[in-house]
Amino acid sequence: MKLLEKLNAQQRQAVTADPGPVLVLAGPGSGKTRVLTHRIAYLVSHVGVPSNQIMAVTFTNKAAREMGNRVARLLDETADKQTAARSSVSLGTFHSLCARMLRREAERLPFTREYVIYDDTDQESLIRASFKELNIDPKQVSTRKIHGGISRAKNELIELKDFSAENYNAEITRRVYERYQEKLRINNALDFDDLLLFAVRLLQENDDLRLQYQQRYRHILVDEFQDTNTAQYVLLRNLAGLQPDLFVVGDPDQSIYRWRGADYRNVHRFRQDYPDAQLILLEQNYRSTQTILDAAMAVIDRNPNRQPKRLFTERGEGVKITLHEAYDENDEAGYIVNTIANLTLMEKIDPGDCAVMYRTNAQSRALEEAFLKAGLAYRIVGAQRFYGRREIKDVIAYLRLIHNPHDQVALLRVINTPPRSIGAKTIEALLDTAERLQLTPYETLSSLVTNPDGDAGSLITGRTNRALSDFGRQLQGWLAQREELSIDALIDRIMQDIDYRNYIDDGTEEGLERWGNVLELRAAAQEFAQMGLTTFLEHVALVSDQDTLTESLNAPTLLTLHAAKGLEFPIVFIIGLDNGVLPHQRSFNDAEAMAEERRLFYVGITRAQDRLFLLRAFRRRQAGVSTLSDASPFLDDLPPDQIEGIHPNRYAWDQVSFQRQTRWRESAVPETQAHFQAGMRVAHPQFGEGTVLSTQVEFGDEEVTIIFDDGETKHLVASLANLEILTE
């Protein structure tokens, strides 16, 4: 069979396993996702399963998309030309599949099919509002903790009625949970956890539906199974039915989402719940060199309570791992830019083959600056989330308000953006009035428009009354048009009416960029013109920026260790190997959290195919203040003979050695000669012509300072900037 040709015996065994519960446990780089996609193709083309009976679940939309592409390619290769068949595999994240199911079955649920999904900013504002109503001071009790407590409860399928409060903290959580849930209901909104919770309840409480879904999806496949939480696991069990073909693939050592409820013990549960499940292990690694695997094993072997794994490869030893201690985070970033520059020049490595990984998004800043300064392109995953930007949230809030005028969170966001003289006091008056008249805030606004002297009008008077009714009138105007206008036309209309461009575009570069973001959102809305506002808003809530990597650009990728899961790169840099960053400070007092930090490092190491660079900084700015940092304890666990560079822990308290460290850095990088000198006329493809002010050979590369003819002064790395010498 052509489909199975390129697979090894273990992989083939997994792909062709008889239908039934199958648990594939495998290390990184062993072809887990490959096995999953081959299994789908195998079911369709060899077993003859209609593809619409197959459901495959992953954790990001990007992974789902990629899975779809791979399956399509495999079916093409196996000469199975059922184009229709391949497109009907249900592929998606747990959340998107649940969102669809809830939409379909909304009549049975306590919300309408037009429900919206609240992201965490929206959720946070509901928590804040609940705090206010309960007279809880957010300074005394952290909203995030309570929010986290509610989320954890929901992930464990603990609804309000089952929530027992055995201590003070839990009692507060219970009270806020109650208010919060009520607010979601009033707003016809769900949070991420509700999507799972309601889907599980729906299947549990409706025998007919459960059977219907079980018959519809006879074959269920799950990737990254170790990252499922209780709700997701129970959902799977309900979907799977009595004779399940449930094929799950995972690696407990790569479980990195415990903090959002994921429980790798689901792997044990699976074995208990399905005692006849076939267990298949994939041991061979196809990704990394043995050096990298040895380092990865040395790190992960320190974790207690795990099944030891031997990772082996036929790729050979490979190059040693490079360890580098930089002076601070800027130096760290500079080292990376220069190293990548050197690799691309000297070893003809593609910039796109490099990835830089870090523990926290904030660490990307120094990197971005360094890349920008060098004039080198980069791709960044997540970080400043597109849909999290202020201007995007504003526009979406307007759309959401028009979609559902009773959406209070959206209303409060836009009611005074841009400022229209509706301040805190006025809003308070509106909400008070609404509560007294038993109306939603929108209804109160409407009554002010139609009858300014009516019940509401008597409570809200004068300037306040006029400001509110003006806005109410505007809102009604949009609502009247929502049926006839497409989403992008609606955006145009709103933007024009509120003069939004003038509000965000202050003439600065950022202002222009913000307006550009609005236009980008408008372009996205155009694509959804046929599908309607509900679908568009769902897309906006569930498609994260982790999914929007520009594939076309051949440039290094910057991403968090979490976002790196499931990816691979020939060359990987992991930065911030400092105690407090990786492992993160907040994990110090929790052994399980520390184990997870270690797994995170393990995930990072095992992303590398050929070369691994580990970096840390002697001094690091955090929260504005610069502090000295110790090396990460994880570095102690690396096998010394596979490391090149100096072990940072030996120098953490030794100032003299720091200079030696610096010397090592200089000698490790090939000498570069200066090609430029002060006074030279040069031309840059972007910045135009200019005069060289000074030049300096640094880190094996030449850094040139140029004053361009438009008056701008720039520091550029000569090898990257593509400078042309005009005159000597």
Add this chain to the structure above:
DNA sequence: ATCACAATACTTTTT
């Protein structure tokens, strides 16, 4: 009462 700007406090990871 609202707005603009300044001072202040806080910063894990994400569907």
Add this chain to the structure above:
DNA sequence: GTATTGTGAT
């Protein structure tokens, strides 16, 4: 470096 709060001017 950013979200929230505080202050003075309008």
